Amino acid sequence: MANTQEKEDSKPTASSKKKTVKEEKDALQDFLLGITGLSDSMKKRVHKVLNTEGIIDPRGIKSLTNKQLEELPGITEATASLLLDQFKTKQEGKIFLSLEEREELETVRSKIKTGAKALDDLLQGGIPTGTFVELYGAPQSGKTQLCYTITANCLLPKEYGGLESGIIWLDTEGSFNSQRLKQILSYYKYTHNIPDDKIDTGKFMVAATRTLSQIELALKEAGRIIAKNKVKLLIVDSLMDPFRAEYGGLGQLADRQKHLNRVLHLLMRIAEAWDLAVLYTNQVMANPDPFATAMDKVLPSGGFILGHASDIRIWLRRATSKIRNQYDAQNARRALITDCGWLPMTETHFSLGPFGVCDVDEEAKLRDLALEIGLGLDSEEDELEEEELETEFAKIE
Ligand SMILES: Nc1ncnc2c1ncn2[C@@H]1O[C@H](COP(=O)(O)OP(=O)(O)O)[C@@H](O)[C@H]1O
Ligand SMILES: [Mg+2]
Incomplete structure (x- = not known):
């Protein structure tokens, strides 16, 4: 009864x-x-x-x-x-906050895990909500892979270190691949023993935004999704691509920067109102300054306007062969914080495994695990990728 x-x-x-x-x-x-x-x-x-x-x-x-x-x-x-x-x-609308009130505001912000402990440590716990984070680097430096793993970590239940939050992904390059995200999620489910129904993938929404007007339209639509799915992360992969496509010539630079400023302000208002992290990827370009130091040889595109908007700028590069051999991590990458108002300019390493971002000392172990649980890796394709990768990096370094 x-x-x-x-x-x-x-x-x-x-x-x-x-x-x-x-x-x-x-x-x-x-x-x-x-x-x-x-x-x-x-x-x-x-x-x-x-x-x-x-x-x-x-x-x-x-x-x-x-x-x-x-x-x-x-x-x-x-x-x-x-x-x-x-x-x-x-x-939340008060103009002045005391030091204590400000500290309280900063500590209630959630931190989103990146998949590699070394990277989380570099960021003092992960990506804080309410901030603008820029990942820049050459093609294949791991920008999109980081976005996948950070997305997976947002979706994970709280008891497994996730945020259980929604995510909005604006795909401007057409590079988003749902299978890859599912692969990374299935790894977390497997290793943490998370039941299928504990991860609500319905909270993830992706929009193909190849043009600037599509980006602006998607951001207008975003409010409804942010409220419904409790979104804490908004990804733009990549931010500058449509700007570069639509404002090609040097003569259009001033207009491009004005438009970029408008889109960034739109993103800022959304991030502030909903306390969400905005994560965007960016390409690099050669520094025209002949006296540039080794560190400044490449620059993120977007100029000062983007530079001022980003709270944390992270430069991704391929790790040296010394590091790759030391850890048996052929996919190892370097991540350097090049600009942040509260974090030192420090560097760390992470790797890209079959399950997304991992620590360098985990790559080999995870490769074995992928084989064990039947996630076949196409070695021929990998080799080809490696070759292409070398040329892409050679262009930059
Ligand atoms: N399934 C996978 N298994 C292992 N590594 C992968 C896999 N998919 C992608 N990668 C790694 O990610 C790299 C591409 O990184 P990506 O984030 O797409 O670059 P980008 O910086 O251009 O966005 C590849 O070169 C490869 O090293
Ligand atoms: Mg990419």
């Missing part, structure tokens, strides 16, 4: 389902209800307009500028200001 009762209780009834849907909607409704100086009919209208724009949470409003709000149908200049003013009176 008790059992039946229990079953009855846990069964979602029509009314409880309705309740959850209502609860989800309430975040925006509650926010609007609390505003004085806005008529009930106006509140209803604003609610409807924001919902059709994909804003289902008040933080979505915070990610917009006055101008963007005013452009929405039926929202006047006064209403837009009133909506944005609400954040100024709340703790």
Whole structure:
């Protein structure tokens, strides 16, 4: 009898389902209800307009500028200001914070694991949410592989070191491969013994954004997904590619930088409103300065505008043969923090294994494990890849 009762209780009834849907909607409704100086009919209208724009949470409003709000149908200049003013009176909208308040804000930020302990240590625990992280390097330096493993770590349940959060991935190069992400996830499931239903891959969303207008459209759509999937990571792989494609000539550089600035500000508002990490990859170019030091021989593209936006810049390169041989890690890479306001300029090594990013001393072991659990590695393709890799790196070094 008790059992039946229990079953009855846990069964979602029509009314409880309705309740959850209502609860989800309430975040925006509650926010609007609390505003004085806005008529009930106006509140209803604003609610409807924001919902059709994909804003289902008040933080979505915070990610917009006055101008963007005013452009929405039926929202006047006064209403837009009133909506944005609400954040100024709340703790998160306070202009000045004491040292203690600021420290509290920084410590509540989650850290996303990278897959290699050495890299996590370099970043003092992982990638902090609320920051802009740039991975730059030559082709095949491991930028996209790092994005996969960081994505997998976001999806992992909390008890296994993950964030259980959602991820948005903007694929500008058409290089995203769902099988590769699944492979990395299956490794974590296998090694941590995680049941299938414990990882909600539905929280991962990818958009093919080959053009700048597609990026901007996707970012506009993002609010709805961020709220629904509790997104904590937004990836752009790679950020500069569409800018380079659409603003080719030197004469277009100023326009390109203006446009880049606009997209970065859009990303900043989203990151700030939702406290999510923005991770973007970037290519490198040869430094035109003939007096550049060995370290500055290559530069990330995007100029000062991108340089100022990135909170942490990490340069990825192939490791020296000494390191590769020492650890029997032919895929070993170097990661150097070249610019960060709170981390020293230090370097570490990590590797790219069959299961994504790992520590250098794990690569050989994981290669064996891949064979053992039946994840076949095509050695011929690997050799070819190695050759191509050498030429790509030779161009840079
Ligand atoms: N399945 C795999 N097993 C082992 N290593 C892989 C696998 N897939 C990719 N890699 C490694 O990742 C490298 C490509 O890295 P990637 O992150 O795609 O480069 P990029 O910096 O251009 O984004 C390959 O050269 C290879 O060393
Ligand atoms: Mg790539």
